[in-house]
Amino acid sequence: MIALNSPIKPNLKKLQKYLEQINYNGWYTNFGPLHDELTARLEAYLGVKNLLLVNNGTTALQVAGAALGTKSLLTTPFSFVATTCAFKWQQKEVEFCDIDRNSYNLCPIAVNDAYIKGCKADTVVATHVYGNPCDIDYFDKLSSARNINIIYDAAHAFGIKVNNESVLNYGDASILSFHATKVFHTIEGGAVVFKKRAHFDKAKALINFGIKQGKGVIDVGFNGKLNEYQAAVGLVNLDEMDNILDHRANLFNTYRHGLKDVVEMPCWHPQANVNGAYMPIRIQNKALLNKVIDTLSENHIQSRHYFSPSLEQVFVDGGNYGTLNSQEVAGGILCLPMHAHMTLNNVQKIIILMRKSLY
Secondary structure (H helix, E strand, C coil): CECCCCCCCCCHHHHHHHHHHHHHHCCCCCCCHHHHHHHHHHHHHHCCCCEEEECCHHHHHHHHHHHHCCCEEEECCCCCCHHHHHHHCCCCEEEECCECCCCCCECHHHHHHHHHCCCCCCEEEEECHHHCCCCHHHHHHHHHHHCCEEEEECCCCCCCEECCEEHHHCCCEEEEECCCCCCCCCCCCEEEEECCHHHHHHHHHHCECCEECCCEECCCCCECCCCHHHHHHHHHHHCCHHHHHHHHHHHHHHHHHHHCCCCECCCCCCCECCCCCCEEEECCCHHHHHHHHHHHHHCCECCECCCCCCHHHCCCCCEECCCHHHHHHHHHEEEECCCCCCCHHHHHHHHHHHHHHHC
16 A cells, blocks of 8 residues: 555654653643754744744644734635634634636735725635745735735645745744644644744733733633643654655655646746645546546555635635636645655656556
8 A cells, every 4th residue: 555645653762762851850731841942943943933832733723813813814715624614613704715726826816806806804814735835925015015914824834945935934924734644743733933923922822821921811812732742753753854855855856757747736836945745636637537546546556635625615604706716626636645654666656557547
């Protein structure tokens, strides 16, 4: 079986040393020493400031919105369901507009058109889909012109840079997921990178029941902290990230080269690197798409329609400024196996099988 995904397996010898340190300290959660060490190392590794660790990516989205004062949002219909669910769960008003047909990311022109048509959302939530950066320059201009907040769902974008600058430094907040299926993980976990320190400070209190050190309860909060055991896994996995990112990028580029003339793939941001978070393809013809899926399955190779359906078809009570591109892409999307334990031989086998099934 070539699995669609296979999480990084933490080095148990290294992990044991951290677990012994946790027991020695007797400090298991509530912003412990390993939590702080992981925060500092991630900020240095990613090239960011104001990074707040949280217990999962959904919490990251919710606390980012709460810190920025989000009441309503305009977002992409082509993303994992959590991007929308995080805010719907909080009873926020959610509206959709279309994606760029080439990149599969939220289209800033469509966003601007939505505001021209009367959209009142105070926040735009855009996903760097599959780790492919959005048009961050356009969104920066849009944020200033429309006086709106920009939150980036960067759950797929660990280690991604644009012109050698971390993509996490754009927008008012960028969120990361450290779920076990992600490029970097803490089993469960996540983070928010804030542009402004004041938003970071507010968010840190919010994930600690609204308690701010030295001032008591300052707001209605909840428990969104990352514990010491999760931080330990993160510290162990971070040691391996250079090699993992290089390997995944090599797999990704091999896929793209081998399939460039037989399937559609998203156009990558021209100034960005790749991290091999996912390997998406699109096949418009349903019969061919099903043939590829069947061929892969017969050869014990997993694949998945990721993301499908387009989310405005799931959350039908939300506003909709047009999502034809999203519906078209979602109708033919397929993700191929991509993870750190794959080999180049695995990728070459999949390429050969796909090329045979498509001709």
